[in-house]
Amino acid sequence: IEIAMAHRGRLNVLANVLGKPLEQMLSEFTEGVKPASGEGEEEVYTGSGDVKYHLGTSTLGFETVSGVPMRLSLLSNPSHLEAVAPVAVGKTRAKQHYNKDYDRSKTMCVLLHGDGSHSGQGVVYETYDMSGLPDYTVGGTIHIIVNNQVAYTTDPKYSRSSPYCTDVAKALDAPIFHVNGDDVESVCRVFDLAAKWRQSFKTDVVIDLICYRKHGHNEGDEPSFTHPVMYERIAKLPNTLEIYSKQLVEEGVLTKKEIEEVKNSYLKKMAESLEAAKDYELKDVHWLESVWTGFKSPLQLGRIKTTGVSMPVLKELGAEMCKIPEGFNIHRKIKKIYDNRRKCIETGEGIDWGTAEALAFATLLREGNHVRLSGQDVERGTFAHRHAVIHDQKNGEKHVPLNHILENQEPGSFKVCNSSLSEFGVLGFELGYSLVNPNSLIIWEAQFGDFANGAQVMFDQFLSSGEAKWLRQSGLVVLLPHGWDGGGAEHSSARLERFLQMCAEDPFELPEGALNPDKNDWFEGTHLGSNIQKCNWQVVNCSTPANYFHLLRRQVHREFRKPLIVMSPKNLLKNPQCKDSLDNFDDDAENDRLAQIRFKRLIMDTAVSDRGPFPVEETEVEKVLFCSGQVYYKVDLKRQQSEEAKKKVHMVRIEQLSPFPYDLVLRELRRYPRASIHWLQEEPKNMGAYTYVMPRIETCMRELGMKVDSQLPYIGRDSAAVPATGFAFVHKEEEEEIIKQALNVEN
DSSP states (O other): OEEEOOSTTHHHHHHHTSOOOHHHHHHHHTTOOEEOOOGGGOOOOOOSOOOGGGOOEEEEEEEOTTOOEEEEEEOOOOSSTTTHHHHHHHHHHHHHHHTTOTTSOSOOEEEEEEHHHHHHOHHHHHHHHHTTOTTTOOSOEEEEEEEOSSBTTBOHHHHOSSSSTTGGGGGGTOOEEEEETTOHHHHHHHHHHHHHHHHHHOSOEEEEEEOOOSSTTSTTOOGGGTOHHHHHHHTTSOOHHHHHHHHHHHTTSSOHHHHHHHHHHHHHHHHHHHHHHTTOEESOOOOSOGGGTTOOOTTSOOOOOOOOOOHHHHHHHHHHTTOOOTTOOOOHHHHHHHHHHHHHHHHTOOBOHHHHHHHHHHHHHHTTOEEEEEETTTTTOTTSOOOOSEEOTTTOOEEOGGGSSSTTOOTTSEEEEEOOSOSHHHHHHHHHHHTTOSSEEEEEEOSSGGGGGGGHHIIIIIITTHHHHHOOOOOOEEEEEOOOSSOOTTSSOOOHHHHHHTOOOOTTSOOTTSSSOOHHHHHHTOTTTTGGGGSSOEEEOOOSHHHHHHHHHHHHSSSSOOOEEEEEOSGGGSOTTSOBOGGGSOOOTTOTTGGGTSOOSEEOOTTOOOOSSSOOOOTTOOEEEEEOTTHHHHHHHHHTTOHHHHHHEEEEEEOEEESOOHHHHHHHHHHOTTSEEEEEEEEETTSTTHHHHHHHHHHHHHHTTOOOOSSOOEEEEOOOSSSSOSOHHHHHHHHHHHHHHHHOOOO
16 A cells, blocks of 8 residues: 655654654654664765655555555655655556556555645646546545644635535545544544445545644644634544543443553553664665665665667667558558658668657667656657557557567556646656656656646655655656747746756866776776766756667666656757767677767767877867757757868767766866867756856866856857747847857957
């Protein structure tokens, strides 16, 4: 059972339902848990920690009254009350997939809500709305509303427009049971009925547990400030234990003495736990579940694995993923796309973005990994580049080629799911899904990158900080279409600057091994040690199909997991300049392009070839443009038309913005000792990567003794309130001016 709840009553659930040790919980109330060292005094990763009423736990030793063993898990959550709901549902769905629980009878989700948040927060409806969708259903969730009849200090008549806080569930026609929280046995009967409903009909069911807060918002609150009449009455009421004890005595079930013995036994246990808490030492930090055995914490070095794939396998899988069943009436335009993909695989030339992505999926599936891609319109792709699901033009039947590339392919090993029109809820669902098994590639794609801000809570409270707060790794990939193509204010920016701002990295300190690396370590890729494992997430802006292929495979071929934020392109999806040869994807050690096989954090100018840490100096180059993403192609197209520009202006693409590739930037600065260094971007100056890269590039320059201007010279759009203009002629003028400034060497 996967459980999620807000903080109200959480300590009670942790202690009395999941059996979290009382001494550990009480220790968290004082100075906090003192973690033990690992074997050989190895430092144990404990992260930043979180307040005790946000923490989760799991237990394997739980048994029902009838002796049935169960695993209970309570998810950690932030103070954003209902944000954890879709995360729990997604985690439940993943457990059902990996456990082959196809009838959804062995894994269940239980969500505890507050009355104010259940009726007031939109993510509640987003979670309900997914309950019946084929690719998101979990066979019913049990919702328990702890109805205190007040939201912090706000009366129901001011916090909702409907009579009941459960009315939002009427959209599903779900059964709703209202029960008095002081009537213990009625509560038990309703819970039993709800469980039987869920198991029988596999739909959501709601319990409205009507009760009150004895002490207001918390034990230190003074509720009579705002509710004097209500709390005058509450003060006179016997508590639930007193009411039920009296009932049991009157019915002759227990004597007063027996009741006192039960109470005293528990009080004694608490007193002993309080004493033990003083010297409590955490022996198990609950790092990761058993399926994650062997995966490394940020303090343990994970080895580097190649992401290249042998050419015969690439050819075989490429051919299989382009096959269309005989008699299938495919749309003529999509047939042309698949025919072109097949031709590119056969010739080994002209691999575009969609083909590279499909190859990444296919190769991961062949290695036994689960691949799931979710979001609005992801089956076709917002920009009609993917076509992972094709439709028969006469009968409407669907065919998913990637589900038919292997013999005896496991059902559901590849899932591509058009989602509801939700960002907050669906992203949370996929985050929960990604927490279960590391041997998977779980992707959420936004329709346009800026739509991701509808899920900002998920990025702030879960993705960017979840590992540090709660010791849970996620390898979730987030694809955010990003690029200035004349689409206007709302279809251009994925707000790259916001994701970079949340990167936990010091811009004024070089990672160990970056400045003077050992040459052998450099070419083995081990000179930075575990630097990338210390980041909280990765932010990438790929510019080639092959690099995107290796990026997706790298995400799985590691001994640790980090969230991956990708500024995915729009223009490059079908740009004739943005194509790759198939030998950029293979693992041939004799291939003279071997240096291109793994994901490249930085791409050198095409005119140079020395990849060593101390390259041959390019003394004739007068200007170096550091940039990221599709702006490279716009400027390079013009640059290639001028022999002088090609000679005097070189372009360096930073593909991985975070963790910042200090070592590779240092190499490029050594390469160009006489050139002026500039940052080039298509975003406005107050957006994009400029304010992020500026102090980092300047730190590299200072370390090399180079002259640093008052600020890193900038080429791009002026600061603006909106990301992009809505006027086509203004967009064109801005772009032409950027290209002109980029290639100007007179100044």
